[in-house]
Amino acid sequence: MSDLPYVLGCPSWSEPAWRPLLAGDENEPDLLKRYCATFNGVEGNTTFYARPAAATVARWAESMPAHFRFCAKCNRDISHNGDLRARFEDTETFLALLRPLGARLTPLWLQLPQNFGPERLPELIAWLDAFSHIRTAVEVRHLGFFDKGEDERRLNRLLLDRGVERIAFDTRAVFQCTSRDPFVLEAQARKPRLPIRAAALTDEPQVRFIGGNALSENDAFLRPWVEKVAEWIEQGKRPHVYLHTPDNRNAAAQAFRFHAMLMGRLPGLPALPVAVVEAEQLGLL
16 A cells, blocks of 8 residues: 555564455465555564564565565664663664665664663663664653653653654553453553653654454544544654554454544545455454
8 A cells, every 4th residue: 555644554464364354366375465465564573572584584575565664673682681882783783684675664663671761861862873874763661751751851852853753652452451361461461551652753653552352442542543643644744553452363453443443534545455355354343
């Protein structure tokens, strides 16, 4: 979908349960090609946990169209392994590995751990300045960056001054789930529960949303994002929106549902290409 005014996707492309929803040749064995025929971006969760082989990155580059956006997360050995000022060489190696993706690699995501607090901002400044040549977005989880005080203002100023986006991560919907599904319980145990910051420090705001598997129950939390994303688009910004569910089997359906809601807010917004499926599979009834 090269003509969308925003970037929409999921945290990966490799979930077999999405196959009935994805556009393209139903006999195409490559889920990435099917995914790219439907969505125009992906949150690169895989690169956070492991560095892909060079041959794998080359295959990605062959499968992803030029307009596609791959928001690669810095590997956790960079973001979660001590002082960021000691991770410059690791970062260079990581970027070199992903270089075949070219302009599709944007933005680079730096997800910082919960123990990365305001006292460590000099590390972040040094790292961002060292890699200022690549568009970057940062996710913080320390409560000191959500207190509406001087520490939060310092963070926002340093990001704004460097053209770096602050990622908004909304987990409210999954925490309101009463399901005892093991994946819901795992998400509630592992995901942060933080105030919402709908930041737009650049022309490409970044939103991550995780809801429960009962998609209709997520709507109350999605509607404010539909309005915010519509406002950003009307302002000429190009937001990125990535939708999760606890085990991500319903993440693609959640993305379709979000887009349908946004179409209601922005008449003329094109529909997503889709395989022939029953409407119930999209969660749109």
